[in-house]
Amino acid sequence: MRSDRLLSILLLLQTRGQVPASELAERLEVSARTIMRDVEALSTAGVPVYTVRGPRGGIALLPGYRTDVTGLTADESRALFVLLSGSAHAELGLGAALASALRKVMAALPAPHRPDADRTSRRIIIDPVRWRGTSGPAQPDMSAFQRAVFEDRRLRLRYRHGRDNRVRTYTLDPYGLVNKAGVWYLVADRDGEPRLFRADRTRSATVLDEPVRRRAGRELADVWEGLRRGIEELPAEVAVTARVRDETLPMFLRLHAADLASTGPSEEPGWTRAELRFRSVLAAQPLLAFGPDVEVLTPDDLRRSLGATAEATAALYRPAGREASALSGRGDGRRRR
Structure with a gap:
């Protein structure tokens, strides 16, 4: 509807200042000519809107034409923009409504709080769906991650990998943080390639004085979507049932x-x-x-594989020939004594 479009133009101008007509047209999915007609309608209605010609021109409002919501602190303004993953709203048919609501809130925020609110919306994602049913660990200290993300700084990370438990050190360029079903992840470039780091596997995190070096034109939502799809589209996992001795359980769980x-x-x-x-x-x-402190119960092919590996390993250490006889003799001697 045209009234919704006129309001969107007004809110975008309040939030952004001067905006090219071509950008407004792209954002609102109409032609530049339609935007100019809408600007004329706003002016006729008494809105102090004007155009600036030239290569650096655009459409703008006279300074001071805005409404502030009073009483909001900086932290409250940030909190408004930490939202669920946009896919949840899209599935309910509310994606466009969410974007419109955010424009309205952003335009109404006190001017000093707008940059932090905008940065929060681009740096934090909450995704409530677990990775194929896994449970979440205890929450780590997130202070260094938050500093690196909000101050646009590089981060030096000592990180324990889940696949081999080795600790390695990396210098990273963070895009932001993602909460996936209660588990916090850092999304960052490592040597120019996107990577995902579980916060609870961090041994230490140091915020560097160097400014972040993200790839141009890439935002957290885009990088996260690529990483998420890469994980979700892996081949089907192997479901394993095992029994663990109780005295070994704490180490096993770690x-x-x-x-x-x-x-x-x-x-x-x-x-x-x-x-x-x-x-x-x-x-x-x-x-x-x-x-022997952990026994795999199912599946059978894993039991057979582990059994064959255990037998092959035992064969390497099984004494043979004279060595076996000598060991046997020493054993008999000990028993005789």
Whole structure:
């Protein structure tokens, strides 16, 4: 409707200042000629709008023509713009309504708070859907992440990888933070390539004095969407059921938090049942590191694979020939004494 478009033009001008007619046309999905007609209608209605000609020209409002919402603090203004992932609103048919509402709120904010609110909307995403049913860990200290994100600084991270538990150090260029079903992730470039880092695997985080070096034209939402799709479209995972000795359980949970779906009581005392998800049978091989303290119950092909690996490993250390006889003799001697 034209009335909605006129209001959108007014709010965009209040928020942005001078805006080229071509940009307004693109944002509102109409022609530049339509925008000029709408500007004329606003002027006729008494709105102090004017045009500036030339290559740096555009459409603007006379200074002071705006309405402020009083009483909002800077933190309150930021909080208004930490929103659920836009896909949730799109699924309800409310994507356009959300964009319009944000323009109205942004235009009404006190002028000093607008930059922080806009930055928050581009740096924070809340995504409530879990990664294929996994549970979330305890929350880490997020202060260094927030500083790097809001101050547009590079970040030096000492990070423990889930696949091999090795700790490595990286210098990163953050785009922002994503909360995925209660788990915080840092979205950042590492050597110019997009990467995802779980905040709870961070050993230390240092904000550097260097300004961030993001790739031009890339925003958090775009980079996150590419990373998310890359994870969601991986081949189907291998569902694993295992039992873990209770005295080994704390270490097991620390090392396999990323793979764990749930835990529960086992039928046998002294054991806990664990449900896990691995990308492949090969990715589940580290379970052998726990020896007899962890037993895979299903699937059968993983049991066979682990059994064959255990037998091959035992064969490497099994004494043979004279060595075996010598060891046997020493053992008999000890028993005789």
